[in-house]
Amino acid sequence: xxxxxxxxxxxxxxxxxxxxxxxxxxxxxxxxxxxxxxxxxxxxxxxxxxxxxxxxxxxxxxxxxxxxxxxxxxxxxxxxxxxxxxxxxxxxxxxxxxxxxxxxxxxxxxxxxxxxxxxxxxxxxxxxxxxxxxxxxxxxxxxxxxxxxxxxxxxxxxxxxxxxxxxxxxxxxxxxxxxxxxxxxxxxxxxxxxxxxxxxxxxxxxxxxxxxxxxxxxxxxxxxxxxxxxxxxxxxxxxxxxxxxxxxxxxxxxxxxxxxxxxxxxxxxxxxxxxxxxxxxxxxxxxxxxxxxxxxxxxxxxxxxxxxxxxxxxxxxxxxxxxxxxxxxxxxxxxxxxxxxxxxxxxxxxxxxxxxxxxxxxxxxxxxxxxxxxxxxxxx
Numbered sequence: 001x002x003x004x005x006x007x008x009x010x011x012x013x014x015x016x017x018x019x020x021x022x023x024x025x026x027x028x029x030x031x032x033x034x035x036x037x038x039x040x041x042x043x044x045x046x047x048x049x050x051x052x053x054x055x056x057x058x059x060x061x062x063x064x065x066x067x068x069x070x071x072x073x074x075x076x077x078x079x080x081x082x083x084x085x086x087x088x089x090x091x092x093x094x095x096x097x098x099x100x101x102x103x104x105x106x107x108x109x110x111x112x113x114x115x116x117x118x119x120x121x122x123x124x125x126x127x128x129x130x131x132x133x134x135x136x137x138x139x140x141x142x143x144x145x146x147x148x149x150x151x152x153x154x155x156x157x158x159x160x161x162x163x164x165x166x167x168x169x170x171x172x173x174x175x176x177x178x179x180x181x182x183x184x185x186x187x188x189x190x191x192x193x194x195x196x197x198x199x200x201x202x203x204x205x206x207x208x209x210x211x212x213x214x215x216x217x218x219x220x221x222x223x224x225x226x227x228x229x230x231x232x233x234x235x236x237x238x239x240x241x242x243x244x245x246x247x248x249x250x251x252x253x254x255x256x257x258x259x260x261x262x263x264x265x266x267x268x269x270x271x272x273x274x275x276x277x278x279x280x281x282x283x284x285x286x287x288x289x290x291x292x293x294x295x296x297x298x299x300x301x302x303x304x305x306x307x308x309x310x311x312x313x314x315x316x317x318x319x320x321x322x323x324x325x326x327x328x329x330x331x332x333x334x335x336x337x338x339x340x341x342x343x344x345x346x347x348x349x350x351x352x353x354x355x356x357x358x359x360x361x362x363x364x365x366x367x368x369x370x371x372x373x374x375x376x377x378x379x380x
Contacts, residue, residue: 003151025250030335030380031326033378035356040369041076042248047370048140049357050154052103054350058119059372060106062096062140065233069096069108075367081122090115090123092375095137097160098144102153102185109144109157111137114183127188135168136210137160142347145217147182149237155183157195163192169207170261176201180222182237201229206259209266214281216348225249225281225290228257232288232327249325251276252336255295273298279322282348284377288320288327289354291339296320317341326377344372 008314040058041047047070051060057074068083086094092110099108105124105363107119115126138241143158157180161168164176178192196203202211208228215224222235230251236243260266276295281288296319304315322344326334360366 010153025333032378034376034378035373036376037374040371040373050347061270069082080120095139100144101145130190131163149218153185159179197244207262208259216283225278227278250333253294285352
């Protein structure tokens with residue numbers, strides 16, 4: 001690996017006056033994200049990291065335009081590739097939603113089936129999704145995690161929406177909602193798990209579009225947050241009852257989408273505030289790292305509605321920056337930190353190494369290598 005210069009980010013020492021933070025839930029600890037290492041791949045194309053094999057230091061990348069996977073080692077050397085057409089019998093289809101490593105196998109989740117390969121991308125077997133997909137198709141997100149239940153290896157997956165066939169503007173959808181599917185690697189069965197908690201904002205009599213979780217699996221527990229909610233969830237899979245618990249996240253400020261009435265549809269024509277959104281979640285060294293944007297008030301949006309597209313990006317970067325909170329223990333959170341502008345964390349591996357995407361669009365010239373950074377979460 002190639003060493004890079006340590007980069008610290010500044011932390012926020014104050015909060016928005018209109019924020020919703022709870023001082024009792026905040027510690028006096030602040031954190032910084034520091035670049036400590038990097039992996040550089042000599043490959044022409046727009047790569048995206050999909051998975052890390054922490055035991056063997058292998059990195060699985062995907063190139064969207066060619067729908068191609070490449071496997072590299074920690075030195076960035078390409079070890080194997082997969083670029084079969086989407087309609088090939090051994091292919092996962094035209095969209096690679098997520099992927100992960102299970103031992104010496106690569107598991108890729110497509111829109112309608114799960115495919116297992118060896119590390120040379122030789123086909124082993126596949127499992128067809130047993131129900132019709134609905135909702136958004138998410139590509140490139142970390143939506144597939146291994147979990148051992150008894151002697152069997154399973155996968156916890158977010159497939160884009162609940163198994164329940166009712167439309168998202170119907171109350172029944174939320175009463176029967178399942179956040180995840182538990183997939184058996186042996187039988188290929190998809191079992192719906194993790195209903196909405198009674199305290200969830202999605203259970204309060206309104207409809208919502210695009211409910212998306214970000215999650216990590218630690219032994220038999222799923223820790224997760226929803227992109228447009230302010231609760232931290234833990235689902236203990238070892239408990240048959242009362243396995244799902246929640247606590248409030250003390251964001252400094254977070255504009256919530258109010259939803260819309262059952263039977264209706266989202267109003268995209270009326271000007272409204274830009275909602276807050278959790279962009280990423282990671283479990284690092286027994287701590288929980290939550291990356292989010294607070295959103296923008298309607299007054300700010302109206303005041304800048306005549307701005308050019310380029311100026312609007314600058315305004316959004318300045319007034320709605322990417323921030324983070326660290327959950328240090330149950331109910332205890334750090335001060336709010338500002339995320340860096342030159343990279344964004346995307347994955348954490350089994351060695352608690354946090355990996356980040358380089359923002360190549362901010363560079364003065366096209367880089368010779370595709371680079372991912374190893375980032376450390378450091379208390380200040």
